Amino acid sequence: xxxxxxxxxxxxxxxxxxxxxxxxxPQDYLEPYGKYKAKIDFTAMPESVDKKGKLVLxxxxxxxxxxxxxxxxxxxxxxxxxxxxxxVMVALREPSLGPVFGVKGGAAGGGYAQVVPMEDxxxxxxxxxxxxxxxxxxxxxxxxxxxYQGNSLNIDPRRITWKxxxxxxxxxxxxxxxxxxxxxxxxxxxxxYDITVASEIMAxxxxxxSMTDLKERLARIIVGYTYDEKPVTxxxxxxxxxxxxxxxxxxxxxxxxxxEGTPALVHGGPFANIAHGCNSVxxxxxxxxxxDYAITEAGFGADLGAEKFLDIxxxxxxxxxxxxxxxxxxxxxxxxxxxxxxxxxxxxxxxLEKGIPNLLRHxxxxxxxxxxxxxxxVNRFPTDTDAEIDLVISxxxxxxxxxxxxxxxxxxxxxxxxxxxxxxxxxxxxxDFTFSYELDGxxxxxxxxxxxxxxxxxxxxxxxxxxxxxxxxxxxxxxxxPVCMAKTQYxxxxxxxxxxxxxxxxxxxxxxxxxxxxxxxxxxxGDIMTMPGLPKVPAAERIDVDENGVITGLF
Numbered sequence: 147x148x149x150x151x152x153x154x155x156x157x158x159x160x161x162x163x164x165x166x167x168x169x170x171x172p173q174d175y176l177e178p179y180g181k182y183k184a185k186i187d188f189t190a191m192p193e194s195v196d197k198k199g200k201l202v203l204x205x206x207x208x209x210x211x212x213x214x215x216x217x218x219x220x221x222x223x224x225x226x227x228x229x230x231x232x233x234v235m236v237a238l239r240e241p242s243l244g245p246v247f248g249v250k251g252g253a254a255g256g257g258y259a260q261v262v263p264m265e266d267x268x269x270x271x272x273x274x275x276x277x278x279x280x281x282x283x284x285x286x287x288x289x290x291x292x293x294y295q296g297n298s299l300n301i302d303p304r305r306i307t308w309k310x311x312x313x314x315x316x317x318x319x320x321x322x323x324x325x326x327x328x329x330x331x332x333x334x335x336x337x338x339y340d341i342t343v344a345s346e347i348m349a350x351x352x353x354x355x356s357m358t359d360l361k362e363r364l365a366r367i368i369v370g371y372t373y374d375e376k377p378v379t380x381x382x383x384x385x386x387x388x389x390x391x392x393x394x395x396x397x398x399x400x401x402x403x404x405x406e407g408t409p410a411l412v413h414g415g416p417f418a419n420i421a422h423g424c425n426s427v428x429x430x431x432x433x434x435x436x437x438d439y440a441i442t443e444a445g446f447g448a449d450l451g452a453e454k455f456l457d458i459x460x461x462x463x464x465x466x467x468x469x470x471x472x473x474x475x476x477x478x479x480x481x482x483x484x485x486x487x488x489x490x491x492x493x494x495x496x497x498l499e500k501g502i503p504n505l506l507r508h509x510x511x512x513x514x515x516x517x518x519x520x521x522x523x524v525n526r527f528p529t530d531t532d533a534e535i536d537l538v539i540s541x542x543x544x545x546x547x548x549x550x551x552x553x554x555x556x557x558x559x560x561x562x563x564x565x566x567x568x569x570x571x572x573x574x575x576x577x578d579f580t581f582s583y584e585l586d587g588x589x590x591x592x593x594x595x596x597x598x599x600x601x602x603x604x605x606x607x608x609x610x611x612x613x614x615x616x617x618x619x620x621x622x623x624x625x626x627x628p629v630c631m632a633k634t635q636y637x638x639x640x641x642x643x644x645x646x647x648x649x650x651x652x653x654x655x656x657x658x659x660x661x662x663x664x665x666x667x668x669x670x671x672g673d674i675m676t677m678p679g680l681p682k683v684p685a686a687e688r689i690d691v692d693e694n695g696v697i698t699g700l701f
Contacts, residue, residue: 222259222554226562235437257555317679418445
């Protein structure tokens with residue numbers, strides 16, 4: 147059996163100019179990066195290129211080590227829509243090098259439902275993440291230089307909130323002391339690094355709608371506080387213009403293709419357990435302008451990625467999804483029911499019955515909280531039995547939601563045709579899209595709304611430090627912003643060990659901070675970290691390249 151990378155490398159790709167032409171992108175607005183990838187100058191594209199397509203979100207159950215296949219389903223669904231004659235575009239996030247070399251692997255799909263060139267997309271691609279890291283670190287350098295050169299803004303070095311970043315899992319950099327080595331080598335202080343995808347610059351880039359909007363958002367970024375506790379911004383450091391210059395190409399969406407030649411926009415990549423976890427607003431809107439159907443995804447389970455996609459991205463961008471696909475596997479549901487990963491190949495209806503409530507809670511949230519039509523896509527494995535499939539179908543039917551079996555990993559678009567037909571049907575239904583909270587509540591009220599409505603917890607416990615932070619943010623006039631929950635992706639609760647659909651839990655709020663450029667309040671719960679570490683056996687140990695430049699080991 148071929149590996150993902152072998153399948154991708156054996157594919158015959160079309161020149162990106164042909165993909166662009168098929169998508170209706172005028173050549174004058176295409177900026178090729180080699181033969182098979184390009185950027186699109188959305189700022190110059192005429193408004194006449196505008197279809198106002200249906201927006202379809204692909205999300206999933208709570209992740210497990212068994213895998214769910216959200217990106218694979220997104221790509222296979224798009225190829226399925228193309229096969230049944232629909233004009234479709236895909237809008238995905240770019241992979242981070244941290245997971246690629248760590249434990250999760252790449253994010254270009256899998257099997258016969260992939261975007262290509264797979265190696266390029268998973269590695270340096272068009273350099274967007276490098277530009278984001280450079281802009282982030284330029285701001286850090288200008289901040290420390292300002293303090294070293296006299297500190298006219300009266301910045302308190304103990305209250306600097308801006309960190310440097312690198313797009314790699316590197317636990318060694320979580321907490322550092324820098325500026326050592328004497329007077330001419332900076333001002334000694336405690337510091338730390340985030341992974342690039344957790345940088346506010348990434349969130350800003352993905353929410354910005356134009357270069358002007360980008361610069362305004364960059365200028366609003368708060369980097370720290372003065373000795374008398376006033377916020378200091380990137381605009382006050384006069385850094386926004388130079389940061390925007392570094393991002394002038396990164397803001398343009400990237401065009402690639404699926405294995406079956408469906409146009410795909412791959413752009414931006416904020417983590418969904420830390421940031422808002424969606425691809426860029428510009429790419430999503432462009433997909434809707436170019437296709438009758440725009441298929442996109444949001445990171446991790448629907449309690450994280452979908453919640454932020456709907457409550458933050460759709461709110462800011464004025465988007466209304468037409469349908470939602472909730473991805474699940476029988477294997478993952480059995481893990482939620484207590485079965486170890488080594489025993490997932492055996493039929494176990496009892497464990498499946500215990501695990502299905504995880505799926506049902508996600509589906510209920512989409513249907514009853516957000517009031518959107520949805521379908522469950524079950525990625526079928528050879529070990530899944532008819533009895534297990536029938537159990538999932540019957541439980542979902544009780545909620546009034548259909549289940550469609552998906553075989554896109556093995557069959558590509560052909561295995562996604564039935565799902566495509568169901569999505570087309572759902573997109574014709576009217577919906578009464580509603581947010582899970584309104585902006586006029588207090589910060590605590592908005593957090594509690596998410597915990598009670600989406601996680602189904604009893605409520606929140608706000609630690610004293612977080613209470614003080616909330617009070618300060620509301621005094622600054624930031625109380626009307628949406629909240630971006632940072633919590634474990636492995637549970638509805640803030641405890642990664644609580645699988646399935648836990649009940650009677652309280653979410654502990656440890657830290658609350660402002661991402662003023664992105665325009666949301668970040669709420670940290672549990673043991674969430676903004677700089678991951680590598681596992682005992684990182685994926686990097688298996689990755690290699692031969693004398694002809696052929697890469698192996700990526701997945």
